[in-house]
Amino acid sequence: MTARPADRADDAATRADRAGRAYDIVLFGATGFTGGLTAEYLAGHVPPGLRWALAGRDPARLAAVRERLAALDPALAELPLLRADAGDAASLRELAGSARVVISTVGPYVLHGEPLVAACAAAGTDYVDLTGEPEFIDLMYVRHHAEAVRTGARLVHACGFDSVPHDLGVYLTVKELPQDGPIRVDGYVRAGGAISGGTMASALLAFSRRRQTARAARERRAVDPRPEGRRIRTPLGRIRRASAAGGWAVPLPTVDPQVVGRSAAALARYGPDFAYTHSAAVKRLPVVAAALAGAAVLFVLAQLGPVRRWLMRRLPGGSGPSEQRRARSWFRAVFAGEGGGRRVVTEVSGGDPGYGETAKMLAESALCLALDPLPPTAGQVTTAAAMGDALTARLVRAGIRFDVRTVE
Numbered sequence: 001m002t003a004r005p006a007d008r009a010d011d012a013a014t015r016a017d018r019a020g021r022a023y024d025i026v027l028f029g030a031t032g033f034t035g036g037l038t039a040e041y042l043a044g045h046v047p048p049g050l051r052w053a054l055a056g057r058d059p060a061r062l063a064a065v066r067e068r069l070a071a072l073d074p075a076l077a078e079l080p081l082l083r084a085d086a087g088d089a090a091s092l093r094e095l096a097g098s099a100r101v102v103i104s105t106v107g108p109y110v111l112h113g114e115p116l117v118a119a120c121a122a123a124g125t126d127y128v129d130l131t132g133e134p135e136f137i138d139l140m141y142v143r144h145h146a147e148a149v150r151t152g153a154r155l156v157h158a159c160g161f162d163s164v165p166h167d168l169g170v171y172l173t174v175k176e177l178p179q180d181g182p183i184r185v186d187g188y189v190r191a192g193g194a195i196s197g198g199t200m201a202s203a204l205l206a207f208s209r210r211r212q213t214a215r216a217a218r219e220r221r222a223v224d225p226r227p228e229g230r231r232i233r234t235p236l237g238r239i240r241r242a243s244a245a246g247g248w249a250v251p252l253p254t255v256d257p258q259v260v261g262r263s264a265a266a267l268a269r270y271g272p273d274f275a276y277t278h279s280a281a282v283k284r285l286p287v288v289a290a291a292l293a294g295a296a297v298l299f300v301l302a303q304l305g306p307v308r309r310w311l312m313r314r315l316p317g318g319s320g321p322s323e324q325r326r327a328r329s330w331f332r333a334v335f336a337g338e339g340g341g342r343r344v345v346t347e348v349s350g351g352d353p354g355y356g357e358t359a360k361m362l363a364e365s366a367l368c369l370a371l372d373p374l375p376p377t378a379g380q381v382t383t384a385a386a387m388g389d390a391l392t393a394r395l396v397r398a399g400i401r402f403d404v405r406t407v408e
Contacts, residue, residue: 178340
């Protein structure tokens, strides 16, 4: 949601305060699997003079990460290391107060993420993470959005594969359609890759917390104002054949359509009546049946605590696919939009979605907040609302492909 100018802290005072802080960017969770990849990406892409640091609870493991980075760039042998623990609120307040932007890769976020969000909201510190947990995002809005608006902090969740390609893909599609009438966009996602222990833990936990997730959504609806005179819809949809999907479209109940809907609510450019559906693109019907059966089994098993914990031990936190496996991974997302008699198709594609490209998207989001001229926003905001064009340009330069074309 875009803050009204009267609601947010004075921009000049906020900028002056942040400019005097010790670090431009701090990465919290650098010792984890995706955190390590994000650190490596930053090591190769921060501009000269940018002040950044690694943070975590284990100094020895942080030092090991720094050694790995120093092998890539000897100048990083003195990269600052900060001790901070998700269970130590004082250390997180100190961390937030020392940085202009904080990156968090410490999940599952619903268990470990709130103290850092609270610290950043209170300190006026911009924050990005890679969560795909709807419950966490909704709870952070209810509990910390107003404080972040007051201090000028931008809290930007889902800055990885959840949900940057989808949020920006729809954003670019909408920009090419007339805004004075209804707009509909259908998204179709296909990907190939493997998952890490952290991703498995977050997914199993989310499956086991369906009641808490529904309650958090109700709490948010009670306090999150809807755009006046506009309608925003993100229906689940149904299994169907779709030419843009290259076969079958299977509804995906991920966080992505919720993020797209919140961008649409924040930006009038999405028109008076906006609808978005989000689906997996599957070529053959037997694959659809197998995927649905597998998801159903995993959902049932996640409800059983001992079984869920056993599954999580099979793929422990900090583990993930090898560099060779990641090199073979890929994603492709197609967004077919219609409005005002026009049809636009946007394709977003890249490499390893869950880790290599996620680390890239997360790091570039933080760099964008730290360095780029952006529209005035505060509170909990989406990537499209806070950084749309600037982040897209960064990701194009980083090798992610965005292709927008009008269909006759």
